[in-house]
Amino acid sequence: MKFTNMFMPTTKETPSDATLPSHQFLVRGGFISQSGAGLYDFMPLGKIVLDKIRAIVKEEMDNAGANEMLCSFVTPQSFWDESGRSSTMGNELLRFKDRKNAEYVLSPTNEESVVNMVKNRITSYKNLPVNLYHINLKFRDEARPRFGLMRGREFLMKDAYSFHSSQEDLVREFNLMEETYKRVYQRLGLEFRVVEADSGAIGGSGSKEFHVLANSGEDTIVVCPDCEYGANIEAAVRKKRHFDAWFENTNTPASMEKVLTEDLKTIEEVSNFLSVSKAQNIKAVMKKAIYDEDSKPVIFFVRGDDELEETKACNAVDALDLVDITEDELKDAGLTPGYCGPFNLPQGTIFVIDSELENEIGLACGANEEHYHFVNTDLSLVKDAVYKDLITVQEGDSCTCCGGKLEYTKGIEAGHIFQLGTKYSEAMDAKFLDENGKAQPFIMGCYGIGVSRLVAAVIEQNHDEKGCIWTKETAPFMVDVIVSNAKKEDELNAGLKIYEELKSNGISTIIDDRTKERFGFKMGDFELIGFPYAVVVGKKLQDGLVEIVDRRDTGSKIEIAIDEVATKLKELI
Amino acid sequence: MKFTNMFMPTTKETPSDATLPSHQFLVRGGFISQSGAGLYDFMPLGKIVLDKIRAIVKEEMDNAGANEMLCSFVTPQSFWDESGRSSTMGNELLRFKDRKNAEYVLSPTNEESVVNMVKNRITSYKNLPVNLYHINLKFRDEARPRFGLMRGREFLMKDAYSFHSSQEDLVREFNLMEETYKRVYQRLGLEFRVVEADSGAIGGSGSKEFHVLANSGEDTIVVCPDCEYGANIEAAVRKKRHFDAWFENTNTPASMEKVLTEDLKTIEEVSNFLSVSKAQNIKAVMKKAIYDEDSKPVIFFVRGDDELEETKACNAVDALDLVDITEDELKDAGLTPGYCGPFNLPQGTIFVIDSELENEIGLACGANEEHYHFVNTDLSLVKDAVYKDLITVQEGDSCTCCGGKLEYTKGIEAGHIFQLGTKYSEAMDAKFLDENGKAQPFIMGCYGIGVSRLVAAVIEQNHDEKGCIWTKETAPFMVDVIVSNAKKEDELNAGLKIYEELKSNGISTIIDDRTKERFGFKMGDFELIGFPYAVVVGKKLQDGLVEIVDRRDTGSKIEIAIDEVATKLKELI
Helix, strand or coil: CEHHHCCCCCCCCCCCCCCCHHHHHHHHCCCEEEEECCEEEECHHHHHHHHHHHHHHHHHHHHCCCEECECCCEEEHHHHHHHCHHHHCHHHCEEEECCCCCEEEECCCCHHHHHHHHCCCCCEHHHCCEEEEEEEEEECCCCCCECHHHECCEEEEEEEEEEECCHHHHHHHHHHHHHHHHHHHHHCCCCEEEEECCCHHHCCCCEEEEEEECCCCCEEEEECCCCCCEEECCCCCCCCCCCCCCCCCCCCCCCCEEEECCCCCCHHHHHHHHCCCHHHEEEEEEEEEECCCCEEEEEEEEECCCCECHHHHHHHCCCCEEECCCHHHHHHCCCCCCCCCCCCCCCCCEEEEEHHHCCCEEEEEECCCCCEEEEEEEHHHCCCCCEECCECCCCCCECCCCCCECEEEEEEEEEEEEEEECHHHHHCCCEEECCCCCEEECEEEEEEEEHHHHHHHHHHHCEECCEECCCCCCCCCCEEEEECCCCCHHHHHHHHHHHHHHHHCCCCEEEECCCCCCHHHHHHHHHHHCCCEEEEECHHHHHCEEEEEEHHHCCEEEEEEHHHHHHHHHHHC | CEHHHCCCCCCCCCCCCCCCHHHHHHHHCCCEEEEECCEEEECHHHHHHHHHHHHHHHHHHHHCCCEECECCCEEEHHHHHHHCHHHHCHHHCEEEECCCCCEEEECCCCHHHHHHHHCCCCCEHHHCCEEEEEEEEEECCCCCCECHHHECCEEEEEEEEEEECCHHHHHHHHHHHHHHHHHHHHHCCCCEEEEECCCHHHCCCCEEEEEEECCCCCEEEEECCCCCCEEECCCCCCCCCCCCCCCCCCCCCCCCEEEECCCCCCHHHHHHHHCCCHHHEEEEEEEEEECCCCEEEEEEEEECCCCECHHHHHHHCCCCEEECCCHHHHHHCCCCCCCCCCCCCCCCCEEEEEHHHCCCEEEEEECCCCCEEEEEEEHHHCCCCCEECCECCCCCCECCCCCCECEEEEEEEEEEEEEEECHHHHHCCCEEECCCCCEEECEEEEEEEEHHHHHHHHHHHCEECCEECCCCCCCCCCEEEEECCCCCHHHHHHHHHHHHHHHHCCCCEEEECCCCCCHHHHHHHHHHHCCCEEEEECHHHHHCEEEEEEHHHCCEEEEEEHHHHHHHHHHHC
């Protein structure tokens, strides 16, 4: 390809809302162009990168035996009513009516479509398993689209859906997909981590995320430096901590007692007053849980030194969302803000206690009475107690696998695999006959890769202050032959000769043959666009020499004889 | 690929609404699956065919120097307001609001998006021309989606947009695209015709359509058997016909005269009464023209033996649509149904006269007065007359190029190229600086191929009563190795050996290795799916023989020695 034959408009202007390097450099490098809020066009260079990533994903999926298909992007809302997600997906699910007032959805994912495709077409266990995938547009009506391709509304996703006759076979495919995904990210040249994850709106039991490590990542990942453990903070677990049951530093009574704690509301104040540690106190976090048709006050009890993890909390009460609750709303529900504890709550109050507190004794907590706390409690006496993991794992907490000290890192979610089970097949009555001739719902898995997001993730992990630095498998072209002054016939001819030679050696090459641009400008474009290598044809041409610049090695240069360029580049690549 | 590793559910059931062979066989052969009105999923076999067609289109576009990009499918309605198409595209343009009540459109085509992409990025004639294309989903909210992939609402289209600094350069690219398109259809193995076309809602001046010839085509094409002339009936022209100016068979007066024609309203009745031919009469066709914000009665005058061509008529009065008008509406407008003519019309009446009648003399027409006609008229005397081509060319009319007798044929529109000119660049203020430093609107062309429609078009042209017959370039697999009884180890092994050998010879091959299906069923699937060739491994295996079946040659069979199969197939292919 020649610069003069390609529309690749670079610019010095950074969009005002572009905070991430990938957003800035992909726009400035002429890869993408914004068409609306969360909507991007791929210009020719961006399209090449997108296609390279897409091709690797396809190849690895095909190698794993999956079948490519293509679901319609517009789907009838009836599919979503059948699965129940019309109501659970909230405003991210974009709905619209056609000219006949029939209701449709812009697919944000396609579980329903694929169940519909397979239903009544696979009727026997003999035709299972099958794994169907497509690489297609998706739309999620994000409340706050931002970060360029990272959190757009329209995006390209590879989503696969597998169907099985047994849980064991699902696990086999799930593991195969994990290996397949690892190969994809490895081939893309990315540093990544596979972590335990929350299943979110997709549902199901086990799920894993694939994170591209980058400082700008929106997700906090908890990793163990001593073993393989890694989890999204939304799903991370830690070793149960131990605290002395009886206060060593106070002369506490032998059983639960109510203590006047006038005007002391915070954990800090109460702990100081009772001379106990924050961990020996129970903290009440009060929220309003949003359900399909109503909302209710909910209380989460965690150790005084822990923080509530909202995704875990939301899952614990099966809510669509958790929002802040006002003091008036709490009082209307008969609750006592500042003095709330798990004992003697008004009847019907929804509350969950963090698992670490199960059957703990000797802790302090609010007495559900203005100005009073209980001390020396026994949580096994709480009526109808529900215990669930609710807390945010903190750096320094211990790994459940090996006891190592957990650390935080930042990641970009670039893939997610789920063991769905029968959630969708049951809801949509999609069944097969098992070996005994009995109708059973399909056991399903689903597997997603954010293809367009990966374009940005590569740059988040690989850039410097000058621009993009593409990995070998993602570079739009591997080599940029820069003709310093293309008005000079000998330079242009030498450049074209090298260009043809590299191409005939199978090296994807572009030549900067623009006559009106100066060398500095061309070099700037090379650095901004981020081709892995440049061959600079300039003044030393009279000595038969050109320069090879390695963009990935902070622009290091080698002088080399013209006829050794191809050999040297093949060696480098 | 093996049948046992692929989801390819064939069925004997034909969808109740499937009238076209392509619709029936693509569903029955497991290529596509309907997900909603005008919405189709491609199952794995269908996806392979779609990708093959897509790849050929991409290759030819790239060879022609076009740059692939990708516009967002969802576009802001503001684009469409700017170009003016929000109002002119009517209900086919699907609009919706997002969660913030902002207005968007599901793109039916992308002129606006691409102008937006190029605007301010190409600022000088030095960076022209450029041709940008993408292969992306489109959505048109058809009033009556039907015929499977032929007239769906969501479909895959290749659309290209070129930008030029001169009309000559546009014509050069337009011709290049015509040649490129011809190569695409030739490579796909299709019989097609390039014809003159109406530009429709896209606009612009010159346009050509590419029609795949098939009896089931929705479009009537007028072709000349003696020369290259071809046109969509909406745009077809014929040689001007000649009729004697003075009635030979009546004793007519020397100048226009009003004649009592009591209760004679039709052309037939009036012609008989006046003893003139229908062609010597003027027929008034009255319609209601729909405009953006209102509607008006319009009258079209054509020869009594001609029929009005509605697309031409609609264009002639710049209307969005033409609909029937009631007698009351005509009377309200001061018109006299049955007695309407071009003389003495109420002031302000919109009317157009067919070009063939320009300055004709001696014709009869309505007198705009109940029960009266004029005879012996002189059309050059009609005030404010507008003459335009309004008529439907009929079989037997003469070719304007060579005088040959024009014929009708049926075609499926599979491509359309337009010389747009400055329609969009002017509306959207997209300009470049010309050689004199003066700002000029881009001169544009646009070029579309219906990629998913071509999947159906191939089958409309290539099928028999048993099923699909794919052309070599579109076949999902070239050869189907049918193992008659895959439970017999020797047959299965021989089949697998042939399968591997064909693959290693670069022949795309699938093996029907299903153990529970009988030979007849497998043969039925071969015929329904329509692979070009089958290799049947059956009883003659003990003699070292297998059969090659040619699906395209009505299933002709050759017996051949196993070790000659690959050589023979390479020869056939």
